[in-house]
Amino acid sequence: MKTYSSEPKVIKFDDTSVTVKMMDDSWIIDQCIGHSPFVPKQGYVWKHEDRCTRLLIPGDQYEDTMRFFRDTYGNAAVIAWDGNVALGHIIFVPKAEARKRKMLFHERLPASAGDDKTLVVEAVAFCSIGGQKYRRRGIGRAMAEMMIDWASQTGWAKIQIFGVTSGLFPGDWMDSCMPPKSFWQKFGFQVIGQTRVHKSLRDAIDIVGEDNPRHSEAERRQKQEIKVQLQQGLIPEEEWAYDFDLEKSLFKI
């Protein structure tokens, strides 16, 4: 196992200081943090049937599994902190582990060359409930860059992400466990496959037309503009009717 030498990244704004760092003993992730920001409780154990919908690790095995990933592979998560408040994370695991544990989306993919050097992004969470002040400050970017840097330094050749939406409805991706493809493309990920999600144009218009109290005014306005564009047929079908698989090569195999 190669060691990773990068320092934590500190992001300062207003009177706030956020630290983005690899998961360490200060907190081994023991639950989905979709309800972040929150203060982790040490010794907290989920019920067996509680799951993160993408990782599918039984709730009462979550902490041990994350610790196993960390101890076996060097790490499995980047976490953003404001003091003792956990703001968000990116969780990534070796593809072989994702297959073995039947994590979401892996059932539909054939094995391919280099899988033993491939890492899979399994979950992203970041201030999904509240925490508006932390958004659009570069924290999501810092987490993604640290994961890519860690993967490069520790010998992984590829990073893959499955079941990513187009990001047509930016406000809604706050409710999704995976940022949209436009976010990942900023870091050099490319689309390697797409799957129809059986959404009709009517469904797409209804979804984007729904009111969501979590959305900001700007997001609401943006959704209305998208709704009109959908009604006028200005947005290609690919953007509202497909999920995407993406990959980034770190070095040749």
Ligand SMILES: CC(C)(COP(=O)(O)OP(=O)(O)OC[C@H]1O[C@@H](n2cnc3c(N)ncnc32)[C@H](O)[C@@H]1OP(=O)(O)O)[C@@H](O)C(=O)NCCC(=O)NCCS
């Ligand atoms: C996607 C996400 C990681 C962005 O985090 P962030 O810290 O607000 O984003 P950043 O400030 O680092 O921005 C990174 C890039 O994404 C873009 N971006 C971020 N939010 C965006 C939005 N709502 N619309 C369009 N672009 C956006 C930024 O413009 C930026 O690009 P740039 O660096 O080229 O300017 C975050 O919104 C997220 O995790 N969402 C999932 C929420 C969640 O937890 N859901 C429940 C999980 S169970």
